[in-house]
Amino acid sequence: MGSDKLRTTEVDGVPVFWVPGQGTLRASLWFRAGMVDESLPTRGWLHLLEHLALHGRDSIRAPVNGHVSLLHSSFDVEGEPDEVVAFLREVCRWLTTPDLSELEHERRVLRAESATRGGGAVGSHLLWRYGARGPGLAGYDELGLYTADADRLRALAAWSYAQGNAVLALSGPPPAGLELPLRPGSHDLPLPARPCDQPIPAGFAGRPNAVALSGTVSRSYAAAALLRALERALQRGLRHDSGVGYSAWSSYELVDADHAMLTTGMDVIPEALPTVVAETTAVVRRLRDRGPEPAELRDDLDRQIRRFTTEPAANWLPFMAARDVLLGRRATTGTEELAAETDAVTVAAVQQAARSLWNDLLVSVDPVGSGDPQLTWLNAPPASKQVASGRRFRPVGSPVTTGALVIGRTAAHLQTTGGEAAAAYDEVAAMIAYPDGGRQLIRRDGYQVTIEPTLWRQGHDAVALVDSAVPRSLHVPLPERTPDLIPHISVTLKQRLRFWLNDPVALLAIAGVCAVALALTEGMGLTELLGRTLVGGAILGAIAYTRHRRSSQ
Template sequence: MIKQFESDGVPVLLAPATGPSHAGLVFRVGIADEPLARRGITHLVEHLALHSVGVADYHYNGATGVEFTYFHMRGAEKDVATFLNGVCAALRDLPMRRLAAERDLLQAEANGRTPGVAEPLALWRHGGRDYGTVAYPEWGLPAITEDDLRAWVARYFTRENVVLWVAGDALPADLRLDLPAGARRPAPAPSSALPGTPAFFPGSPGLVAWDAMVPRSTAAGVFAAVLERVLFRELRQEAGLSYIAKTDYQPVGADSAVITAIADALPEKHGAVLGGFVDVLAALRFGRIDPADVAAVVNQRAEALRHGEESAARLPAQAFALLSGRPVEDVEDALAAARAVTVADVADVAAAAWDSGLLMAPEPADWAGFAAAPLASASAVTGTAYASLEDSGERLVVGPDGVTATAGGTLTTVRFDDCVLVRAWPDGARQLFGADGTAIRVEPTLSANGPQAVAAIDARVGPEIRVGQPPREPGSIPRPRPRPVPPAGLQAAAIRVQKVLTGFRRASTRTQLSLLLKVLGSLLFAGGVAISAVALARGDSGAAAGILFLGGLGAYFAHQVWTGLGVLRRLADAEEP
């Protein structure tokens, strides 16, 4: 049974356990709290704090999550106390001399990290803020100063914003949680970059992924587990389409949760996997749920709760809940809540999850009722236009309100008052990120008057969102591709003829027949004009009227032929890679 009390002003959760003592400090701060321009600051604090602890005989570690940062150790009580005391002391006075070295270590760690398969869902749902920042690298590290770190620690690493959990008989005798005073920091409210849901966006051919925001509840956790059972059964065991079919349930703040589901697919089977995936979601949405699946999930959860209570494994999750503003849940209450979940409860969660669902699919899913998430910005800014030196269809516009890039008729806009990060290279390159997840890359070497465009951007970007980048190798700085010299003479004529023939082959049968009839009509009327001209030369007085009539019709058909040849040339151009 979990006991709850305070020590040095810090909430403590204590539960008996066998084996060496195990304890952890959990702070209510994580990636979701970080502005994108300071992405990585919490992880940097964690590394600096752990460095001060040194080497121990027992296992210890720290971790930075989406909402929480924690330090834990398993070992003898004296060593646990020494570790936790050392963490608290380090947080009060971070070893700033290690700042540059720890930045490098974090970069090395990032280079070996594999992005999570579901991270694009967070980006498309939330954009470049709060719960969407998990999808971005730790790009803020170069801009983080000692003052930034001190302010971050003072705001989040306080005794009012932490919970201590201990798996053992009692608190270590020498433990002193010497942390500064502060305030409890609630988790940020999840933002939305989507105009509506359910929605879909294009993803990898090898994966179908989906997530949904739902109210936090025991029934929602049961639904997530039922969904995994059904996906695994339908896609792997019965259809043999997917090897992996998994779900995850994660609380978000005090009252919400995100449910994520993924299924892999071979490229040639992604359509079948998508169809089967959507069919499972739809069946659960409409209440087609096997009671045996619900019963199996509830039994599994009950067994996990009993085992967790015996081993004190429930302590970290209860610490997270307490920091989120929820009461500590007794195991008997948790068991009763799980056993009370009905098929109707699961169906209610399934319906709510469908309504808020976001699907990452290898092909369009509008046929299933998912609206396409916007791939472009809704509007452009007004200002000075900078033409591309490579493509006449591309341009950059920089105005007082923001930046718009146009490519292939598609607009991407980042407004300065909604810009959350600007990466700046010494050679003038810039990359702007909007809170809605949009991004624009500006390469001054690829635009007419490019340095002028960069100067206009820099004049409107504050230092709080600008992050300097290391110099690039000269060979990696892009240069305009040389424009091809137009061919002349017979070569040009041969190319035009080839384009016309290519376009003719690619045209529809109707277009081909129409053009052939126009060519035949032109030839017939041209022949009629020639015959009338010969008759006029021999003194036939009626031939002049025939020339005028047939010549007019011939000119009309010739114009139609000329227009058709132009269509064929454009058709050939459009089909070129």
């Protein structure tokens, strides 16, 4: 296995990892810059830079690719050594001095790509776990495509693509003439992932006809074995035993240098929804309480060892080393070391990982699915830390339409028949701004307050107050909406009459007006006027009370 040992050298101050390999040369230039380093208003800037850097470089002889994950960015090429050298040299020059003449073109390309991309379960779990920051940004659209400008993109490139923040992985020896002309700069580790302050274990409404669960654990070979055990258990329980699902899936997503989010799930038939959450969480509880079956774990570990000892190390070992070294972790030196660490995984270690996952468990299920009494269901946003006091706006159609919008100096508060939501301005991660005046205040925990000026009297005044209160750096201007997406309230005369006729106070006022009019026409005395008013008011009040009781039953 001597040829499987990881080699290392340095080129222009950049660490280079490689293993002797055969065939065309593969190269990946990695940087420790990913989605977690963006903010909600800049979400997608690194993806945009990656596209711009690779614009026009792809060819049949030397195909290129790029990738932006939560923690890394990479620029990849495969070809003959001289083609790899030329690609790396030119990409490094671009990253050092970006040419942004194609900015508008690539912005449009990525917007078109975004329109075809649906939201996935992993992104949803990251969002519900971390909110609108750090790893949770993976659950959002690339809002930065609407905010990017040349100067700030260049500043981001200067930090992200620095010499100290880079590692090169090769599937063979470094070719002659290799150079990596990057600008000097430091290496920045990712910040620890900070979950939202919310009750755990918990559940939330997920994709139709599907169930998924996730939890964060310390990175380890035992955690990877746990994920495979979860996927097998779901496959066995929901497909082979119950026959309610087709194919289980799983995902191992690094969220910071030392932790990963494990996610697994399955699409299920509608008839299974009432019991699928209980069956899914039972899988986790069994692994938490007893761990995997020893024979099954042994078979799983042996299979993993066979897989990476038969696949050429040049295809994966340098690239795994680049990922880990950029996170401040020690690189695995060869297949023998990896085999020994995998072989050492025990039932107790997997059980301990299952306990950690349970203590951090999130479950998503089709909204019509039933809950689990051991889970807290996240149906409403937690209360804002600040109470809004300021200008109060009444809804269009008031008093038939109920609710209130309060725009204060420090927070906005919305109350409708659907519930309450508030956002302190210092909790806001971004504010979506539509040309028609619609606004969405997205809190850092992912919950939001939506303000539609068409729904409130003097609604554009409310929008102006919010615009002035939220820092300009958090404004995200989006294109015009089609008219059918702009909400409106229409209250008919019939609805207004029905409201007044069911309101005892309004009926008393009507009775009083009628009594005064009658008195004026008949020359009635004051005593008789008051008596008739009270009698009429009592009758109308009784009618209104009876109608109110019937409508509320």
